[in-house]
Amino acid sequence: MSILTSSGRVAGAASVGRTKRLRPSYWPFVVPALIVVVGVIVFPWVFTLWMSAMEWRIGEEQRFVGLQNYVRLATDVRFLEAMAHTLVYTALSVVAPLVLGTAAALAFNTKLPARGLLRGIFVMPMMATPVAIALVWTMMFHPQLGVLNYLLSQIGIGPLQWVYHPSTVILSLVLVETWQWTPLVMLIVLGGLASLPTEPYESAQIDGATAWQRFRYLTLPMIKPFLMVAVIIRSIDALKSFDILYTITQGGPGTASETINLYLYSVAFTYYDVGYGSAIAVVFFVLIILLSLVLLHLRQRSAWNSGDGK
Amino acid sequence: MASVSIRNVRKSYGPVEIIKGVSIDIRDGEFVILVGPSGCGKSTLLRMIAGLEEISGGTIAIDDRVVNDMPPKDRDIAMVFQNYALYPHMTIADNMSFALRLKNTAKSEIAAKVERAAGILGLGPLLDRFPRQLSGGQRQRVAMGRAIVRDPKVFLFDEPLSNLDAKLRVQMRTEIKEMHQRLKTTTVYVTHDQIEAMTMADKIVVMHDGIIEQVGAPLDLYDNPANMFVAGFIGSPAMNFIPGSIGGDGFTTEDGSRLPLGGRVPAASDGRPAVYGVRPEHFRLADEGLAAEVVVVEPTGSETQMVLRPLGSKAGQAGAGREDRKRELTWVLRERTGARPGEVVRIAPDPARAHLFNPDTGLRL
Numbered sequence: 001m002s003i004l005t006s007s008g009r010v011a012g013a014a015s016v017g018r019t020k021r022l023r024p025s026y027w028p029f030v031v032p033a034l035i036v037v038v039g040v041i042v043f044p045w046v047f048t049l050w051m052s053a054m055e056w057r058i059g060e061e062q063r064f065v066g067l068q069n070y071v072r073l074a075t076d077v078r079f080l081e082a083m084a085h086t087l088v089y090t091a092l093s094v095v096a097p098l099v100l101g102t103a104a105a106l107a108f109n110t111k112l113p114a115r116g117l118l119r120g121i122f123v124m125p126m127m128a129t130p131v132a133i134a135l136v137w138t139m140m141f142h143p144q145l146g147v148l149n150y151l152l153s154q155i156g157i158g159p160l161q162w163v164y165h166p167s168t169v170i171l172s173l174v175l176v177e178t179w180q181w182t183p184l185v186m187l188i189v190l191g192g193l194a195s196l197p198t199e200p201y202e203s204a205q206i207d208g209a210t211a212w213q214r215f216r217y218l219t220l221p222m223i224k225p226f227l228m229v230a231v232i233i234r235s236i237d238a239l240k241s242f243d244i245l246y247t248i249t250q251g252g253p254g255t256a257s258e259t260i261n262l263y264l265y266s267v268a269f270t271y272y273d274v275g276y277g278s279a280i281a282v283v284f285f286v287l288i289i290l291l292s293l294v295l296l297h298l299r300q301r302s303a304w305n306s307g308d309g310k
Numbered sequence: 311m312a313s314v315s316i317r318n319v320r321k322s323y324g325p326v327e328i329i330k331g332v333s334i335d336i337r338d339g340e341f342v343i344l345v346g347p348s349g350c351g352k353s354t355l356l357r358m359i360a361g362l363e364e365i366s367g368g369t370i371a372i373d374d375r376v377v378n379d380m381p382p383k384d385r386d387i388a389m390v391f392q393n394y395a396l397y398p399h400m401t402i403a404d405n406m407s408f409a410l411r412l413k414n415t416a417k418s419e420i421a422a423k424v425e426r427a428a429g430i431l432g433l434g435p436l437l438d439r440f441p442r443q444l445s446g447g448q449r450q451r452v453a454m455g456r457a458i459v460r461d462p463k464v465f466l467f468d469e470p471l472s473n474l475d476a477k478l479r480v481q482m483r484t485e486i487k488e489m490h491q492r493l494k495t496t497t498v499y500v501t502h503d504q505i506e507a508m509t510m511a512d513k514i515v516v517m518h519d520g521i522i523e524q525v526g527a528p529l530d531l532y533d534n535p536a537n538m539f540v541a542g543f544i545g546s547p548a549m550n551f552i553p554g555s556i557g558g559d560g561f562t563t564e565d566g567s568r569l570p571l572g573g574r575v576p577a578a579s580d581g582r583p584a585v586y587g588v589r590p591e592h593f594r595l596a597d598e599g600l601a602a603e604v605v606v607v608e609p610t611g612s613e614t615q616m617v618l619r620p621l622g623s624k625a626g627q628a629g630a631g632r633e634d635r636k637r638e639l640t641w642v643l644r645e646r647t648g649a650r651p652g653e654v655v656r657i658a659p660d661p662a663r664a665h666l667f668n669p670d671t672g673l674r675l
Contacts, residue, residue: 197395197398199391199393199394199395200395200396200397200398202362202389202391202395203389203391203395203396203397203456204397204408205361205362205381205382205383206360206361206362206382206383206387206388206389207383207408207409207412207456207460208382208383208409208412208413209383209408209412213412217397217408218397221399221400222399
């Protein structure tokens with residue numbers, strides 16, 4: 001039975017057994033790493049927390065205000081809208097690449113002619129610089145001069161405003177994000193597909209499963225751990241997304257595509273309200289941590305190939 | 311319950327023909343074992359019955375319905391694979407009920423069938439576990455349970471015991487046989503292990519290089535092998551083959567020793583080259599017999615196996631090669647023996663149970 005306990009618990013037990021007191025003569029060896037961690041991770045965060053409790057505008061007197069910045073956030077319509085934009089943008093930028101990437105992985109997993117070449121071409125968007133991508137897409141989105149509207153006109157669909165209209169701007173940005181990051185999901189899922197056992201598919205065939213049922217009841221549950229990895233990576237990436245948004249729309253038109261990142265940037269570096277900006281950063285940080293925890297928990301539950309799967 | 315009729319079935323991969331026209335009739339409720347060495351086409355044939363491989367020529371019919379172009383799910387068969395092929399992300403209960411759930415069977419009926427199968431196989435306490443939490447034998451039982459709940463016309467087994475250890479294999483052999491006696495479902499079973507074939511089958515089909523060498527009841531194959539391949543393949547340790555020629559009322563080995571034929575001399579065969587086949591257990595000590603030196607003695611408790619080197623044969627001389635080694639004889643005796651390597655014994659075959667084969671065609675004379 002002890003073999004069946006999850007690897008996490010076994011590893012945990014082992015490390016508990018090893019936590020002896022560190023001998024004082026070993027301490028100097030920890031110091032360099034400690035300095036780096038404190039300097040790069042701990043200090044900025046503590047400093048941000050401290051700033052978020054201050055009224056701190058660049059060039060003005062600093063004043064301790066406690067939680068006042070956070071209270072202000074709760075009633076800041078622009079912040080709440082930015083939060084909504086961020087969540088919508090993130091959700092779409094996770095789901096669309098996930099669906100398309102999985103479909104692409106399934107296609108690349110078959111004996112396609114010229115599979116290697118096609119796969120190479122398919123992953124190219126991932127390698128491009130975000131700012132370069134953003135500039136190219138900005139041109140393509142142009143309502144009069146852009147190639148997208150030209151292509152649509154060929155199939156009889158009227159000109160769209162793309163990133164120049166509040167109702168389509170987020171969808172258009174998601175399109176760019178999807179174009180760039182679908183290949184990543186495809187690579188992750190393709191790796192998962194390659195690791196699947198082949199025998200269950202034969203027994204499923206005999207058990208009477210159609211191609212769709214084999215995908216629904218075998219492939220999908222078996223690649224779920226890989227899909228969860230893709231979801232985690234995509235969620236964190238999409239939440240953090242800044243470069244493409246800033247280059248293409250800078251949050252516009254108006255504030256229709258302003259995400260928390262963009263709002264934070266404006267508050268801190270356009271309005272120089274460092275204290276308030278820090279409060280936004282802290283809230284955003286907590287949001288990312290919570291989301292990551294939920295996703296990691298889900299990922300662990302989805303694992304059928306390790307631990308005891310409960 | 312169903313009969314399976316295989317008519318002149320062929321299978322080719324490109325220009326390579328794997329199965330070269332095979333016909334087998336399997337009666338309703340029969341336990342048929344396809345046996346043969348690796349690469350003889352037995353698994354391919356089974357997969358063609360299952361519908362996992364296309365049939366290049368000939369027909370396969372289940373219950374008189376030709377199934378050549380029928381997908382596996384419509385053939386009403388269940389298959390147990392060598393590596394179990396369980397669904398790793400499903401519990402044992404889900405594994406067993408998967409086929410029924412696909413058919414939208416009523417929940418109460420599924421539960422009853424799973425419970426019945428679990429009862430037959432002793433899987434009751436394991437239903438909530440996952441395959442990875444089970445031992446090899448338990449997994450194999452789940453694979454069988456999955457087949458049982460389907461209540462199919464035909465069970466197909468593809469080397470189901472190969473991944474188990476020796477002790478478990480013997481136990482599962484009995485369980486499968488018991489299961490067949492209880493359910494009386496037509497069964498086609500593939501193995502390379504002739505002991506499995508001998509112990510379990512109603513009928514054995516010996517295959518070799520894509521053709522059928524012989525079909526028959528286990529003891530029938532043992533007593534009356536059609537050719538040298540079957541004679542050598544069925545029975546363990548394998549039959550001894552002694553080359554020589556027929557002369558007078560007996561057989562003269564290449565070394566000049568005489569072996570009795572018990573008056574069963576084939577007509578018009580004087581001086582004709584032949585191979586004398588005798589099973590290891592059909593030798594006895596005899597003063598007038600073949601003189602041979604004991605090479606190895608292997609007692610197993612219930613019996614003793616001895617490797618002997620006939621005197622005068624090249625096998626005993628320095629520089630004896632692999633070919634000469636083949637001249638060595640195996641003798642199995644029920645009694646215990648004090649014989650030691652290096653001693654010389656004289657043994658004679660039981661002429662009533664010896665066979666003569668044509669050295670060119672391998673057929674029994």
